[in-house]
Amino acid sequence: MAEVTVAVLFGGRSGEHEVSCRSAEGVLSALDPARYEVVPVRIARDGRWHIGTRDGLGVFAALEALRAVDVVFPVLHGPFGEDGTVQAALEAHGIRYVGNGVLASAVGMDKDCAKRLLAAEGVRVADSVVLHGEQSVRRSERERLGLPVFVKPARAGSSVGVSRVDDWSGLPAAVRTARAVDRKVLVERAVPGREIDLGVLEHPDGSLAVSPALEIGVRGPGFFDFGAKYADGGAVFTVPAALPGPVEARLRELAVRVFRSLGCRGLLRVDFLLDHDGEPVVNEVNTMPGFTGASQYPRMWQAAGIGYGRLLDILVETALRP
Secondary structure, X not given: OOOEEEEEEEEOOOOOHHHHHHHHHHXXXXXXXXXXXXXXXXXXXXXXXXXXXXXXXXXXXXXXXXXXXXXXXXXXXOOOOOOOHHXXXXXXXXXXXXXXXXXXXXXXXXXHHXXXXXXXXXXXXXXXXXXXXXXXXXXXXXXXXXXXXXXXXXXXXXXXXXXXXXXXXXXXHHHHHHHOOOOOEEEEEOOOOEEEEEEEEEOOOOOEEEOOOEEEEEOOOOOOOHHHHHOOXXXXXXXXXXXXXXXXXXXXXXXXXXXXXXXXXXXXXXXXXXXOOOOEEEEEEEOOOOOOOOOHHXXXXXXOOOOHHHHHHHHHHHHHOO
């Protein structure tokens, strides 16, 4: 008999609905049926919750039903799931769940807030300008940022709505693209260099482990946007990344520092940019990284000798600790 009932929560109302479904496919197939009774819970785009084969429920009825499970694994990406909203609802109903809590999830989803908090902790982040409403970038800000810049929705993931701007004439269109996703927009100085990711994993005893570093390369021109992330062959991942020992040690120390600074729990992916001098800049964090077959986080732990199934075991065990 399975010992633990795990509800895998996926889908959602965000633009990353399909990515979440793909992540959940991996999680659902890898949870050991000898250890877990697995209950799939799909949140439709209209916000209805489908628990197993039951008809769609409203959120409060669904949460009441989920009181019967031991733990929820919220494989949700983007707003209405990764941003602390679902975490708050689960906590309000006394339901245990895998991963980060309300505050860390909310801060991690808002790139501007995360950057401000990390900068206050002395962690280097890229210079940026935040646009609210119909604001635009002033001349003095353009001179400070230089070109190119990246224009991003402040509260979205999977590089949805992100554009690279190489000439200021392209800024208005890029801002419109980002604003279609989020009214709060980040215009960020580009940091030329290498893209390096590290994963942090909390074990049930509270200790933290850091994965081998993964380097992202993109085939052809462009950057690591949504298409490169999820198109077959769009990106090249090298893990472990070829890094000098002192640089890798510095990145590992910073990854743990970021985890603790944001008050994280369970897991975190930290995305770094290494400039041409080898100095690390935190690009962004991901409090519920992708779990698809193409995703960086499981690949990094696989390189550390922790397979997909064992990785899920650790996450569940950590969520269930007293």
